[in-house]
Amino acid sequence: MYYQGVLRKMQTEFAEPIQYFLILENDFLNLNQILGKTLSLEFIKHQCLNCGLNKPIYRQGFCKSCFFDIPQAADWIMRPELSTAHLDQEDRDLEYEKKVQLQPHVVYLANSSNVKVGVTRKTQVPTRWIDQGAHEAIEIVEVPNRYLAGITEVALKDHVADKTNWRKMLKNDIEDENLVEWREKLKQFIPDEALDYFIASNTETNILFPVNHYPEKPKSLNLEKETSFKGRLVGIKGQYLIFEDDTVFNIRGNEGLVVKITID
Incomplete structure (x- = not known):
């Protein structure tokens, strides 16, 4: 077959x-x-x-x-802090950018090879965590646009990783972490513009892979x-x-x- x-x-x-x-x-x-x-x-x-x-x-x-032409591959995809739709400023296609950027986004902690910070649209939870091979994850903030999520991620990257070690993830060479404690520890570094959107109640999501x-x-x-x-x-x-x-x-x-x- x-x-x-x-x-x-x-x-x-x-x-x-x-x-x-x-x-x-x-x-x-x-x-x-x-x-x-x-x-x-x-x-x-x-x-x-x-x-x-x-x-x-x-x-x-x-x-x-x-x-290098289509909006689906613009720089703000990989670097959310470059989003400008909330300012009504076009990068490649303002209509597309408004549709994607001006919707709820989540900044999260995920543990795949190590604890890392990331950004995803709310509609992509928990898909984004699954795609990264994370066995546990938790939300930190839920903001109304991609820009706020991006500047939050940038601020937190100074204190926690933002990359996954794919070899370590695939070897399942992982340690369980208390992501609730991590979230509380990182709260002080969230930018003022996003602090009102801090999530204090959610528990960890655990993921089992086949x-x-x-x-x-x-x-x-x-x-x-x-x-x-x-x-x-x-x-x-x-x-x-x-x-x-x-x-x-x-x-x-x-x-x-x-x-x-x-x-x-």
Whole structure:
């Protein structure tokens, strides 16, 4: 049995464990159901998620020309503090920017490889935490726009990490932390503009991933370079497929690749 289509980040359903779905043009796969089975991955071509052309993927699933043109790839996506829609100032497309930036955003603490601070739209809770491979997370503030979330994250980055160590996350080399205590400790560093939005009541969200075996020395698969790979699927965490031989494949990091997937 085989499937073919352009890779987009796996869709998830919050359950115990998390349910993972790979959505293709004409099919979808519940990946939890094929744990323990052998998968073959074959690189076919590129397909930019914006223009659809067979052009090398530059970043975030987009070809280079689209990446530097479309609002979905503007700098404020990765750096929320650069958001300007609340000032009625356009970056690339003010209508799009207002739609995305002028909605509730959450600043959170997540523990995947270490405690880190991050920003996401409220509608992306807990999806964002799942995508990062966090086994526990908690909200700090809920603000009405992306800019306020961004300046809060910048202020807190001086006191807590803002990056995930993907190898440590995949090895499950983690320690449980008291995120409520972390939140209270960081409250003093929240900017005045966002302090009224501090959340004092929420408890931690705990996340269980469908992993039968964690890799001891995870090695990342470059499917464009190797063109094909075959291995037994033993786990899924974050946006990574984990195989029996310690190979890991980042689905989100390979968005825009058209692949053929064969299940033995």
